[in-house]
Amino acid sequence: MSANPQWDISRALGVARLFHLVCGARDACVTPFLTLYLRQLGLTAPWVGILMGTKHLIAAFWAPVCAFLAKSYQKRRVLLIASLLGSMGASLLMVLIPPLDKDLVYRSCNGSSSETTTAIPLGLSRTVDIASAQEAASSHRARPPSLLVKSTGIMETSGFRIGPDESDQKPSNDLPKYLVDSAKGARTISQVLHHTTSFEVAHTALPLLPEGTELGAANLSVVKAKAQALSLEGLQWTFILSLGSIAFWELLTAPLEQVADDSLYEYLDFVDATDRYRSLWVWRLLGMSVGVCGISALVGQLDCFLMTNGPRSVVHFYGYSLVSTLALLVSIAFPVPICRRREPSYKTVKALSLIGGDPRLILLAFTVFLVGAAASTVQNFLFWHMKDHGSSELVMGFSVALSLLGEILLHSFKIALLKKLSRVGTVGLGLGCLAGQLLYYSFLWNWWSVLPVQILSALSSGALWWAVGASLEDQATARTERSVRAMFRGHFYGGGSSLGSFVGGFVVMYSSVAVLYQACCVVLLLWLVLFLTIQARLPQERKINYSKLLVMEASDTSDSEEGTERDWLVRAMREEHSEWKG
Template structure:
């Protein structure tokens, strides 16, 4: 047992970012009386269980989203689909704050010995059980429209054939890789500075609430800055956050930077989704958006997690944050410099234009300014 702890002394502080997590990990290991071989087997079993669980739940979000969209389309209420996004950040805010507050209250009552993080898994299981009960009444259309199996391949070929989508995909990939550095190590960094779990949950909720408060200005922001400018602003804010995190001096100092999540996460993804919808061919907008948000961003998070772990082990957490900041700033400069040189191809989304025509019931205004086809052709020429 002692040999395992001696070898772990050189690794754990690098992983955790400071002495607080080292002492906690050593205390947990002593309490469980695990040898080095036992620690390895525990890690492998935990990793295998986590991978198996992620494989089971990976399609859950996309299936639920598609089912909800098809149900609203079935009842002719797709206009309500865009207003349902607010429940995601609200649920995330309530979940992280509620679970951490509940764990803080029940820790003294339920925990006698063993890792204190077990209560978080109990809370996760409780929320999952409640979600299972609610899913029974989830609206799923009876005659579900069967999606063509080639839509994902078609969306992938569309990305490969459009320079703007290639640049956008690289941007999303790098954002996912940089975001993984925050998701993987920021809480440990806060714990090293004496932060409680409730403050960690509040920091996540603060970013989600900032996105909700900024949403009423979404249209104005995209119109004034353009989509390219909004993506650039999001990259700059994310780089500023990472640089700020590398110089944290107290547990509360992370809270002001979390407000920038409204731009570095919210506004950036608004611009990405709007660009994808404009560049997608008819029938591929949803598949292309799901690919950007799931495969490309998720791939960036996966690679960023692996590379970030090696950087933290070899150097330090501050070096990881500063390196991510430099990479994002370099890509921001390249992104803004190549945008004017890309072919400006804007496809006309006729389904949107038909909806606009159907909703326009006023015939009082004269002239070609009310002709949606003329408007579309003018926008395409410009």
């Protein structure tokens, strides 16, 4: 086996580190900023939640299927290359989706600090202030275009109010061109949309008849119905195109990470070098830190020089495709084992039965599910919240990099932390830190206020998953550790992220992002109390440490014992078997 050139461990680890570094930078180009891009397209919180929930759901259940098929037919390298090529093209489909507001990119380049999304949610009841429309039409020549909007306060799709002064003092050159262009004699005003829960969306383009025309009730109803139909049709097409693009993109991207991890683990397992596999996650986090800061700085510098019909965040997708090209080159040399050991194909079923029969694993599964739901609300709407407080994309990227670097730095204290607090205590600490982060996010007051709390992500993400992984290794049976860990990472965490996205979008629509984070904080704190209470009442399991038994002194065994009772290892195994049967 050593003569086979396939087993070059140093080269394989070097390629794997580079692959994780590049793939981390590739994912960081788009993933943190995807919901911000969807907001710039004009989609409101519920539809963004549906899109992200669908994305998480596909990743949770499609990736294991592809990994199993690739292993069964020995097509892992083909799948790696096809996934990188396909995701590169699928990501560019998002660039082709037209935004609802064609002039959004011009307003952002003119220095508008708050971009009002011009979207109408599906099923949202809308009323038009006809009296204001007539007044605006009659006094169009005497009033500047910036005063055509009724100054009662307009709310963005995220649910945060823009004050009357801010609306009225907005310069006319930041408005869409069709609001100030009177070459064709068109008369347009902005309609204020109201919801019963005070959710209002600024929308444009309700055409009026030429000046001096009497509008009857029938004509007004026809104009209103046409405007509503056009707005609803535009939103439906934007949502359908976004859903199709994201679903197709995720189908191609989801299998990449799991197939690469399985290939590398089996490659190292042939030569008993799996201990080196555990340190590769650091390179992925480093790549994400570099990628998220680099792409956000690039977007801030180049967005106003890109003459496109879409929002400025299209640069994220171009960067994603560029880094995917580099990852494609690295994947050609990625270590993939040629021969493979015959392993049972029912490991997933065995892992599921193991989890269902252990109350500690069931409790841990519910914890991971809730953590995924809470984490999805941060991923989906934190940047919305920061944007409403004046944060730039560079600040957003730097906040993500802070949390990733904190997790890397804390890793050197992993063993001491788990010994000092125990696994249950570390899980409780992670839940408490995540709840504290969410409560802090709900009280943001300016653009930089999110930065200090990001260091807690090292505990709420890193330490929590270290404790979960240690618990799974301790309670899983032989050859099922990776299957159980993949189920927790994929199905339970991914399922929680999907549900959190679906529910979180509607909470944001009917209240606000701050209320969403406060509700998640309360749920996590209640579960923390319940988790510690149930964990304390569970019976303590007696585990046999065979390494300690092997160094037992011979005097511990009495010479009077006969037969198999003199074999201390057999006796210990019998005792464990009897406890398991009981």
